[in-house]
Structures are given as C-alpha cells and as structure tokens.
Amino acid sequence: MTDVITFPEWQDQPLDEILFQCRELLDDPSYPTVRRWREAGGKVIGHFQVYFPEEIVHAAGALPFKVRGGPVEATQAESRFGSYLCSIVKTSLELVLSRHIELEMFVTHPICDAARNLAAVWGRNFTYPCQILYLPQNANSAHAVEYLRGEYDRLRRAVQDVTGTEITEERLRTSLAVFNENRALLRDLYQIKRESPWLVAAEDAYALMAVGGMIPRQEHNVLLRAVLPQIRERPAKRQDRIRVVYEGGFCEQPPLDLIRAIGRSCYVVDDDLLIGLRWILADITADRDPLLSLAEAYLERSSYSPVQHDLRKPKERMLLERIRAADAQAAIVTAAKMCEPGLEEQVAYTRALDDENVPYFVSEFEENMTSFEHLEVQLETFVENILFD
C-alpha cells in the first residue's frame, strides 16, 4: 500500500475552496489522483457500477477505482459498440482506450445487459485480467450468502494474483474498518442533506461523496472528517424551495450542472446517486469471517436499485419509503438515455407515485449533456405548481 496523498488540493483550504476542488476533480479528465497513485507505484483495479466489494482490493493495497463514465468524447470507444447504448458504457471504455486511466484489472457486474458485455469487450482490448463478478441475482435464495462468499473468495484470489499481495483476514478486517468509517461519514453527509439541506448545495454534497470513488478511502475519510463539521457550522439560511428525492442516478451519473440546476429550485434531501458507495447500510462486523460478513451485508443490510431484484425490496415501495423518511414533497424520477433498467423502473415508480398522490417530475439525461435551460424551465414550473398549490 502506498502512502501517497492523491488529492492534496483541498488541504488547508476554506470550505468553499474545498468544495470547489472536489467539483473540479470530478470534471478533470486527466484523473490526477489516479495518476499520482500510479506514479507512487500503486496498482489500480477498476470496477464498473453499481456495487463492488472495494474492501477486497483495498486489503491488497491497491486502489479500487469506480469506473462510472467520464467527461470525455467516446471517439475510439464508439467504434467498439452498437448504436443504441447508454453513454456510460462508451465513455468508460474511452477512458482506458485513450489512456486517461490505466488499470491492472477490470471488473464488471451483471447489472444490465450492456454492462455484462464489458468484460468481453474490455478483455479483447487489453491484456490485463477483465472479468465479471457475478453478484447473486437471486437475493432471496437461502444459499445466496454462501455462494457470494465463494465468489468473493474467487475475486480475492484474482486480486492477489494481480497485486502480488496476500489478502489475509487481518488485512480484510482493517479494510472493513476503513470502509465502515467511510459509510458512516457518508450517512452523516446525507443526514445533513435531510435535516438542513440549505447547508450544502446538492452538487457539493454529490462531489464530496463522488470523489471517494477516485481516491484512497482512508484519504476520503480524512476529507469528510474535516469538512462535515464545517458544513454543519455554516451560517446559511433556509430558502423557499421544495424538498425532493432524486431517483435515477444509480449507474450513469447526471452532469454536475444538472444537479446544480435542480438545486436552484429544490432541496435534494435524498437520492440514489452513486448508490454503490452507500449500498451497505450498517457497519460490517469484522470479528469473524470477513468475506462472509461482506457477503451478508450485501444481501441483508443494503439499499435498493433497479438492477437488484429482491422480493423483500420492491423498488417502488422502497422509493416511497425514501420519500417519507426524507420528508420530501416530491420526487424527480430520471433515467439515463438508453438505460433499460432505469427506463423500465420509471413506469413502476410513476404509477406508484400516482397511487400515493406524490408529485413527480420525469426526465431523461445523459452524462455529457450540456444544455439544461429547457429542463430547468420545466422544473421551475413543476416546483411553482407545488409551492402555490
């Protein structure tokens, strides 16, 4: 494990500057944090959205890098794919083809039909190991935890081969503790969003969370530990905006400008943006078999998304619960263009919201869209209808 600080820009800066640096990092196609990590001799394992047991990679001393598309034109990747695909699949490949990011291993998941293809596409273009982590899709089988424990062990062996570092139970326990802390800090951030959303702009909260997928997690913990108290102490005042839950950011991410545009008329009090970073809802016990604990947490103490089928968690019911828990007045239900699971879920979400008389705003987005005026006008009209109803 390298001790390099990959994201020094925020240190010793005032809060606004820290938040600015986080936003800048997200939009920087040169991925300076990953570059610095590699320059210090560190290895990088890329994992595609949504959830990945990053603890296993962390325990090997490597950097788990969340592959989630990026601010690049998919000029080379375009020729590797068909026409009718979401943007994240293309820009993710572009990042590696154009060497914005260099990896030692790539892992994707069967979250959707396009993402599952990535292991094969990636594997035909790079010589390093590219594979699918088969997270269980029968979450209701009594055998799913045991299966997943075996699958995580398979991953552990593959990561060991790539990094040359033995992933012992002890190292795993240390990593679990780092990630437990990280998730607790993110829960704090979301508590602020729910309780006093005027203290942190939607795009700032997002940027603070999202940089976690690009820097070592212990570094992210230091950042959050420093920033969260400062946010709580801000002298900001509540404004006349409606409280909304944003849904549809589980995989491809909306551009920061879109989140900012929403934030101008709404308080985003909860969302599913980068839900994989917050998938596990409670601390994972580290006192017994760590891989088993990790597997159990994935299935038994986790959030929801359109790409996980679990009879205990019907998505529309979960969305309604999220809205109630956040005391939101409305929902913004989006889907990335060409995202099949997201678009399919929109139908169920909107019907459930209709049944419960929850106002909602439906939209599609693309990670690299640049024009938001039309959407903003529509959203303002929607908000006014609620405010003056």
Add this chain to the structure above:
Amino acid sequence: MADLTTDTTIVGRGNKDGARLFREWFDGLTQAAAEERGGAYVFVMGSLVELLRTFDLPIVFPEINSLQTAVRRVAHEYLNEAEDYGYSPDICGYVKADVATQLRGGELPMGRIPKPAIAVYTNACNTYIKWAEIWERMYHVPTFTLDVPGTRGEGAQTWRGHPDFENDCRYVQAQLQELIPLLETVTGIAFDIDRLRESMREANTMSRAWKRVLELNQARPSVFNALTDGTIFLGVANGFRGSPEGARYFEDLVEEMEYKSANGIGTLTDEQYRLIFVGVPCYPIFRRFSEMFTELGGNFVTSTYLRFASGGTSWGFEYDLDHPIESLAEGVLISVRDAMDNMFFQTGILLEMFDTFRADGIVYHPIKSCRTVSTGLADNRRALMKERDVPSLFIESDMMDRRVVSEAQLKNRIDAFFEGLAARRQQAAIRDP
C-alpha cells in the same frame, strides 16, 4: 444439384411437423386460458421446462409470442400500446409486445395465452428479471430467478472438480431445491422424481439430436437454412423440451437431415456462399430479410442464435438420470453458461464455426431491442478480423420494431457484401488457379 423428387415424406417434414406442433401448442394454451388455468412463464435461455412439465403447467414463452407478432406484422400495434402505457421506445421490443399482450388479456394472433401462475427465469438476459417484475406487479404471482453464474472472462470456464465450478453448481442446485416446493404450492401437485427422470430422458434425446442436426449442416450443400428453418426448429426445441413429442420430432429431424446430406439435397438450387449469422433475426421483415441473402446464393449454415436461443441445448449436455437434481443443476449451469458465452465471448466460437462449416462470411446483425446480444458485436467483429481475414457484414436493425428497419439500406449493404465475396473468390481463382 438437389433431387427434390426423392422421398417427399422425409424432405420438408421438419418444417411441416414444426408448424403443426406449434399450432397444437397454441391451441393448448388457448384452451388453458379459456379454463383459466395459470401458466408457467419462462424464457428460452434456461427455461427449466423439464421440471415445470412435471407439474402439468401450461408453458408460455413470452419471447416466442412477441417475435410471432413481428413475423405476423402486427408488432407495431403492440409496441404502440405499451409505449402509450409508459414504456420507452428505447427498451426491449419483446417486453413491450408482452405488456400489450397482457393488457389485451392474453390475445395474440396465434391464440390466447393464459395468465401466469408463476414465472421462472434465469439471469442469462438481465431483461428477463425486469420483465418478470412487470408480471409481479400486474398479477402478484410468484416469480423465481434461477441465478446461473456465467463465464467470468474469456476462456475462463471451470468444470467439475474446480472449487469455483462447485460453488456455482451448489448455488444452482440449492435454488432448484427451493423452486420445487414453490411449484408444489402453486400447482397443488406433489413433486414426482420419476416424472422428472422421464422428462429429462426426453430432454436428453432432444439435446443429442439437436447437436447432431447442427453438425449435419456442415454438409455441402447445407441441408437447412439456419435463419429460417432454424427458427422453426428452435421453436420446437424450446416449447417441447422434455416431452415425447419434442424428442420424436428431433429424432425425425436427424433422419431428415441425414437423408438430405446423404443425397446431396440442399436448401438452394445453387449454394454459392456459406454464411454464419450472428445476432437475432430481423423478424419484422423475416422472409424478405432472408431472401436478400438467398437470392444472391447465400445460405446461413449456422448461427450463434441457434445456440443461445436454445438455452445452450446445442452444447449437448445429457443428464445423469440416476442423480436427477444434481445433474439438472449441472446441466442448467453448463448449458445456460454456454448460451451466454455465445453472446458475450464469441471470438473463438466464431472462428471454430468458420472452419468447421467451411464458411465464406459472417453476418453480424445487432439490433436496437437487445443489448445482451448486440452490445459487443462491433468489437467482436474488430477482434475477429484482427485474428483472421474473414469477410464480414455488419448491419443494424431490430427484431420487433419496424421503425428502425430500413429494407432499402439493408439491401444496399447486403448487395455490396456479396459483390465483395464474389470479387474475393475471383481473386482467389486468379491467385490459385
């Protein structure tokens, strides 16, 4: 030259009997719907019909129903209806045709299908899972995801004795053992392991025969068209798996194809080019699509579709009837995994096909509706051409939605492809006289 006067009781029997079985199947479904008996909704990749049959459930394949609406040129009506209901133009056309079918009370051009009593599906296609969620919401019936882990990376298949294979196999078996009591509850019928054995015996016969049928098309001239005739065979392979009718049909089919092969009876009067089809057929103009190739002397000798859309039956796994549950788990794991490999990890598979079928070219047909099959095709073609000098054609359309099917554009591309094949042959003749 083919001698078509020879034994007409054999030649053409597969297509005739296939059509008859299909009619009978739909008559049965229509009757089940009239009697308000719930069906088992399943999919082609890992249907588990061997098991479901033992619970006397009418078997409904929504994918097959949907493609039939396209072949019968009414798909657009169904798609429009589902889009009016809220489904995006950018999602799978099969799903939308089924949504409209359900909204119409099961009405289809071929008959009426019963409502689901249960849905059983694998994860071979992620859309299966999202699709079943729709029925869950519409009917509040049990849905069961049989999770079958696939190959983790190119060439990384594991087998019996390997710890990763054993982990996967235990998981599949445990799920089967969870499914059986659920089926007992849904149907009120007690599980009968001997009936399962019987059904698996019939499935074994079919698997053996299906593998043989596919091999027989290595004959020159080829004995069937993998695109058109193959789709009929696929229908029977799915709908009648595990039944005596299905087993007999495929035994007869082997006899027919062996007869044709022995007597040099092909599908075209003059087979000029032997082609491999990759992707899903263009059902909205199914016959015309095929004719665009056959009119120029091209015949599809094999396809990845015949492999993955038969749920990997083509792999030829035969169950051990002394250990039915264990063997069912292993067979489902290996077969469904093979189906997935034929969609995701195709490079080696296609090169082998190209050699064994002595093919002249490969036609890639990605479609808007299906990202499972289509996402990696362009890259696969690039990798394949890097590996070997293989003539290939890349044409994009859809399996359901005629709005994205441009016949004129397809024809232009196909004509140019054949011109290229002809030029290549001429150059070879000059080079190696």
